[in-house]
Amino acid sequence: MAGDFVKHKKDSDMMSVWSYFLVAKDGNSAKCKRCPSILKTLGGSTKGLHTHLSTKYNIKVISASTSQDTENLNTAPPPAKRKLDDYFTKTKSDDDNLDDVLARMIALDGFPFSVFITSDNLRKLLLAKYTDLPKSAVTIKKRVMNYSKKIKKQVTSELKHLKSAGERFSLSFDEWTSMSIDFNVNKRYMALNVHSYKKFWNLGLVPIYGNMTAENCLRILNERLSKFDISLETDIVAIVTDGPNVMIKVGRLVCAEQQLCLAHGINLAVCDVLYKKT
Template sequence: MASKRKHSKVWNFFDSVDEKSAKCKYCKTVLSVAGGSQGNLSRHLKNKHPAALEETKRQTNESRQEANTPQIIGPQQQVITSFIQRPPAAGKAEKIDRQLVRMIAKGHHALRIVEEPDFKQLIDDVSNCPGYKMPTRKTLSNVLLPKLRDEIVGSVKEKMELASAVCLTTDCWTSLANESYIAVTAHFIESEATVMIACEAFVEQHSGQNLCAFLQKIAERWSIENKISAVVSDNAANIVNAIKTGNWPHIPCFAHSLNLIVQKGLREISVVQNKVKFIVEFFNRSTFGLKKLKSTQTQLNLPDLKLIQDVSTRWNSTFKMLERLVVLKDALILTLSTLRSELNLSQNEWAIVEELLPILKPFM
């Protein structure tokens, strides 16, 4: 049994529990190996981790190539064989492959990096592993990346199994391409661990029922159905309803709640706020006006700063817009009067803006 384990590449993906069982390194499933049979292990890899099985075959082929490499026997053997490029030992190749895929994943590199001449030259110059054969882009995509993902998922699952409680945060958004997405992040006490466990396209209607079904699916996928202590989200009715339907405690996102409070207060000065927006939009759209404003800033020895446009979903952007307006107040008044624009604020409106800043600043 020990001898077979030693020579079979299948055991690179399992830990021996005892003489009759082994545990998968990826999903932690315990399988029977009674009588020394490794059929269960191979079938498990084929059904659950096909990428790992492909890697096993690749390692086996490399080992065979190494075994079949001709050896020159004689007094000059050391000199001659030093020029023969042999495939590295399977374990060493696996280590290098893992480092390569980690570099690509962590550095957000394109898979085509392995096709770039400079990168190939870099690998060729690595002298600590002569004969190392770089995996193709297809191997990276179909074998090594899925393998790394399986390993990381297994590791995260193992950590969450030890956590007594898990808190989720979730949010939905629409991309510039008008595609809807939903993300779920898990938080648990394990050196203050935070892990994004889902970020997927969401093509269903954003109803409370559909969102609840998605959250339940994610919870089941990560085996945390009975560990969720709370779910944090914004105050949108559909996601709040989804969380309540799932019988999870809901905690409103503090930043979103704060935004709603401040936005409600800003309604009292909506007329002034809208006039400020029009001023900012004017200079953003008028090349001549912006050039004139910059010239005036230089004449008044004011910093070369741009006006800021606020975003309705981010109240602090309104504060930044008003704050920048006050910094450039003198330049704006002079420029707008020169352009004979009717966009300028009255003295009373300027006073409102200036008095509003110290009120909003503590919320930053």
């Protein structure tokens, strides 16, 4: 029935294909104004309408966006298949150089220098991205040590720049003991972090020899800080430590303010409540 078709909202737009057709009330078909032809428009597609005008009346509504979209579908090359990597956001580590990777695997993951030579599978994985992987454990050690010196220079330069701008720092440190099956060879270290207003730097682990007295702790701090041109007396305004008597004495011996670590105190309290023998 003619009443089943009405004018489209773009009927008055001569640049629209709908100026040549009436649209069904359900939106699934259209009727040509020039002939009795009724064409399907399922899903809002106007491809059939353009084909009808073009083949029967030699009319092309080029500016119609729907027509252009349809034509693009027919002429554009098929999209390339997506790779698994395309679904992940690349991070800075994707562009790491070999020295950075070796240093992390050795310092953080505990890989020995020799495993990069003796493990065929590990070498294959690294050679797939890094063609300059050394063939000697001695060379790998030299590269990692040289890389550490490079990082140290960068940290020293950054701290020096902040010092020249008048900034001062705080210091957090704590003792760490390595785990070993043979408890007689466990090694003890002092871990140090220097903090500015917005950033912090880890200055590494310093081996501890002998008893950890307050005086020995101060010696370790001064020696390590001096390697980065930092003075405990003039550049450090506050220290953060845990609460044993040795560290409390350290706080009395230095000029900087001391803040006992709240997280450590809370941890001791929780452990005391949950695991204290009754």
